[in-house]
Amino acid sequence: MKTRILIAVLIFLAMIGCRKKPANDYEDYKTVSKDTTTVVADTLNQKVEAKEPEVKKEVVPEVNIDHPYFIVVASYTVEDFALAQKKELESQGLKPAVIMTDNDGWYKLAVQSFESYSDARQALPALKEKQGIYSDAVIVYKK
Numbered sequence: 001m002k003t004r005i006l007i008a009v010l011i012f013l014a015m016i017g018c019r020k021k022p023a024n025d026y027e028d029y030k031t032v033s034k035d036t037t038t039v040v041a042d043t044l045n046q047k048v049e050a051k052e053p054e055v056k057k058e059v060v061p062e063v064n065i066d067h068p069y070f071i072v073v074a075s076y077t078v079e080d081f082a083l084a085q086k087k088e089l090e091s092q093g094l095k096p097a098v099i100m101t102d103n104d105g106w107y108k109l110a111v112q113s114f115e116s117y118s119d120a121r122q123a124l125p126a127l128k129e130k131q132g133i134y135s136d137a138v139i140v141y142k143k
Helices: 002-017 023-029 037-045 079-091 117-128 132-136
Strands: 069-076 097-099 107-114 138-141
Touching: 069 079, 069 117, 069 132, 079 097, 079 107, 107 117, 117 132, 117 138
Parallel strands: none
Antiparallel strands: 069 107, 069 138, 097 107
C-alpha cells in the first residue's frame, strides 16, 4: 500500500514538474527587433571632427637631497632592493632618490623633497590617495 502511494506521489510530482509554462512567463525573454539602419546611415553622413585630446603635462617633482624633508614611500635594509624599486618608480615617470638620512642602515626611497615641514605635510595626502606603495608614505627629516 505504501509503495503504491509513493509511486502515485512521484508520478504526480513528475507531471507537475514537466508541465509547460504559460506564455506570459516568458515575456521578459522575448526578443525585440529594432531597425537601426536609419541611425547607422545618419551617422555615416555626418562629418566627424577629430579633436585632439588635451594632454596635461604633470610636473614631476625631483628629489633634492639638500632639502631637509622627504616623503618616503619605502625603506630597505638592502640597497639593491631600494635601487630596484627606484627603477620601477622611474619607469612610471617619477624621479625618486634613495637616501640614508642618519646612517641607521635603512635605505629610504624618497619621491619628493621639501624645504619646510608644512609643505611636505600639505603634499602627503595627495600622494597617499594614489594607493599602492604610496599609501604608507611618511615624512622623514634629514638631520
